[in-house]
Amino acid sequence: MSEDIPSLKRIAEPRSLKPAPDVVVGYKKVRPLSKWVFFAVSVLMLIIGLILLVNPPMSSTSAHVMRILEPGGYIYWNVHLEKGEQFVISGTVKGGNDDIWIYVKEYGRKVQDFGKVKSPIHVVFTPPEEANYTIYVSNEMSVVTSKSLDLTVIHKYHDYNLAGFFLVVGFVWLILDIIDLAKGVKHFIITVKDESYDFWFTWRGIAVAVNGVKLDSRLKIGDKFKIGPNDEHVLEVKKLSWRKVGFFVDGREVGRLP
Numbered sequence: 001m002s003e004d005i006p007s008l009k010r011i012a013e014p015r016s017l018k019p020a021p022d023v024v025v026g027y028k029k030v031r032p033l034s035k036w037v038f039f040a041v042s043v044l045m046l047i048i049g050l051i052l053l054v055n056p057p058m059s060s061t062s063a064h065v066m067r068i069l070e071p072g073g074y075i076y077w078n079v080h081l082e083k084g085e086q087f088v089i090s091g092t093v094k095g096g097n098d099d100i101w102i103y104v105k106e107y108g109r110k111v112q113d114f115g116k117v118k119s120p121i122h123v124v125f126t127p128p129e130e131a132n133y134t135i136y137v138s139n140e141m142s143v144v145t146s147k148s149l150d151l152t153v154i155h156k157y158h159d160y161n162l163a164g165f166f167l168v169v170g171f172v173w174l175i176l177d178i179i180d181l182a183k184g185v186k187h188f189i190i191t192v193k194d195e196s197y198d199f200w201f202t203w204r205g206i207a208v209a210v211n212g213v214k215l216d217s218r219l220k221i222g223d224k225f226k227i228g229p230n231d232e233h234v235l236e237v238k239k240l241s242w243r244k245v246g247f248f249v250d251g252r253e254v255g256r257l258p
Contacts, residue, residue: 023233024191025254029184030200039177045170052163058085059159065091065151069100074138075149081127082158087135091151093119100147101138106131116141121151188247188255190235192228197235199247201258206237206245221245 067075079087093100098119104112111133114123127133139147190197198209205218221239226232227249236248240256247255 020233020250020252022193022228023249023254026189026191027255028187028189030187031181031184035177035181035185038173039181042170042173042177045166046174049163049166049170052166053160056158056160056163058156060154060156062152062154065149065153067149067151069137069139069147069149071142071144071146072140074136074140076134076136077153078132078134079155080130080132081125082130083127085127085158086154086156087125087127087133088123088154088156089125089135089137089151090122090154091120091149093117093121093147093149095147096142096145100149101136101141103136103138105134105136186258188257190227190247190249190254192233195227195229197227199257206257 065075069075077087081087089102092098097116099116100119100121102114102117102121102123103110104125111128112125114125117123125133125135137149137151139145185200187198187200189199196211198212199219200207202218205220208215208217208219219237221237224234224236227235233249234251236251238246238248240246243258245257246253247257
């Protein structure tokens with residue numbers, strides 16, 4: 001009667017995670033060189049961003065102005081300038097002595113007076129400090145003579161866009177790289193006596209190294225191989241779910257990835 005009762009151990013044995021006595025399995029986390037390279041690149045981007053923030057490159061905007069200034073008339077530009085930036089006025093003036101009066105004010109206080117500048121004119125204003133400035137081109141010194149202006153105005157300013165790009169992208173990459181390094185790459189290792197078999201996921205598939213020698217080929221679902229010093233065991237790779245792969249030795253599941 002007892003011979004007809006099945007052994008629960010025998011039923012579970014084919015699916016048991018317990019491998020054969022000479023098969024040892026385990027896991028480890030590895031941080032490959034490629035992940036450290038990406039981490040170094042993100043740090044380098046942050047460093048470049050900080051350098052560009054302290055020493056930003058110069059960009060410029062320009063405008064062409066053609067105007068007739070009546071006696072006593074003037075034109076002006078309100079502009080915010082940082083120290084080291086420039087506001088450039090160049091071009092020609094016709095009428096009278098072919099000259100024009102150019103000066104700069106800050107909140108009503110005259111900070112620089114270029115005086116009467118004769119045509120062709122080329123005036124460069126470099127602010128002593130960061131502030132809001134008003135640059136005047138004036139015919140106030142004339143009583144009866146109009147002046148014809150043909151000017152190009154250029155604002156040379158610090159461009160922080162590139163610094164912002166490197167800082168934002170570098171910071172995001174750094175956070176992702178830190179998380180990636182903390183997670184590492186999960187390796188599943190099977191040891192049979194003196195031989196070791198190392199498996200891990202890559203973008204190309206399941207990579208494998210035998211006794212520390214990485215193979216060029218990748219494992220595929222359904223692959224079967226003999227393992228062990230005397231090829232005494234059979235390893236099979238099976239798909240357990242859409243993202244999990246199981247490793248079976250002699251029909252017994254011994255590990256999973258990821």
